[in-house]
Amino acid sequence: MAREWEAVIGLEVHCQLKTGTKVWCGCSTDYDSAEPNTHVCPICLGHPGVLPKLNEKVLDYAIKAGLALNCHINEESKFDRKNYFYPDTPKNYQITQFDKPYAENGYLDIKLNSGREKRIGITRIHIEEDAGKSIHTTNESFVNFNRASMPLIEIVSEPDIRTPEEAYEYLNTLKTAIKYTGISDVSMELGSLRCDANVSVREKGSEKFGTRTETKNLNSFKAVAKAIEYEIGRQIELLENGGVVEQETLLWDEANGVTRVMRSKEEANDYRYFPEPDLVKVIITNERLERLKAEMPESKVDKVKRFVKEYQLKIILNK
Secondary structure, X not given: OOOOEEEEEEEEEEEEOOOOEOOOOOOEOOOOXXXXXXXXXXXXXXXXXXXXXXXXXXXXXXXXXXXXXXXXXXXXXXXXXXXXXXXXXXXXXXXXXXXXXXXXXXXXXXXXXXXXXXXXXXXXXXXXXXXXXEEEOOOXXXXXXXXXOOEEEEEEEOOOEOOHHHHHHHHHXXXXXXXXXXXXXXXXXXXXXXXXXXXXXXXXXXXXXXXXXXXXXXXXXXXXXXXXXXXXXXXXXXXXXXXXOOOEEEEEEOOOOEEEEEEEOOOHHHHXXXXXXXXXXXXXXXXXXXXXXXXXXXXXXXXXXXXXXXXXXOOOOOO
């Protein structure tokens, strides 16, 4: 009897926050229209002896994202250094949040074309900085550090997604929820929203997860769905032919509709995380939280419910 398989999918979404200045310094966040390497300073270029300082608006915007995604906002969180060398990372480490993020245990409810609803858990949201932008030509590579230290939040879903359609609807629902808050353009075209897809497969009925791959270079929600669909098929074919899925980071080749190996997948210990010594703990007071809750706009879900009630509207599902 043929084996039946199911996919286990988790999404990591990076969202740029629409603040006027960067996360650790006063440099402008207008990184694309300005001349390369003009909106930079010793702090975002990682010069020795400089001290970062958290932009308070970044914290406010991040908290609003957590509230929009039904997360628990932690009273105390901290920043860490994620160490790696790459030309677009001038400090040779990224300031992020590792074991104590500011927001956890959220969820989004999605509706599929069939009318079925499903809840997708959100493991955590953390604040971090963006890297510079690498530009490659045939013979040369350039780096524009205007984007270095742009404020980001990373939204990590639970591995609750099972199909490309669910992934697509999750991303659309997440985009709408964040857009309503006004904290980000949430545009993949502008680069203010980026998504990586973690995919594994297992036999139906099994509780054990398979080996996962992470796919990058996804420039649209449709590309995310296509890459997931391809990767599910590739892994199933590999396993049914007696092969083994390797834990790898892949790139999506849009032109040919295939994933290609970029590098072996890193583990947390590869990055030698340790607490950021130049930043104090983040304490989110009840006063700040209540103020931001009061500033939150009406969500799309609440607006639909209100319209249905106030105007006696009927919801007709497309079938």
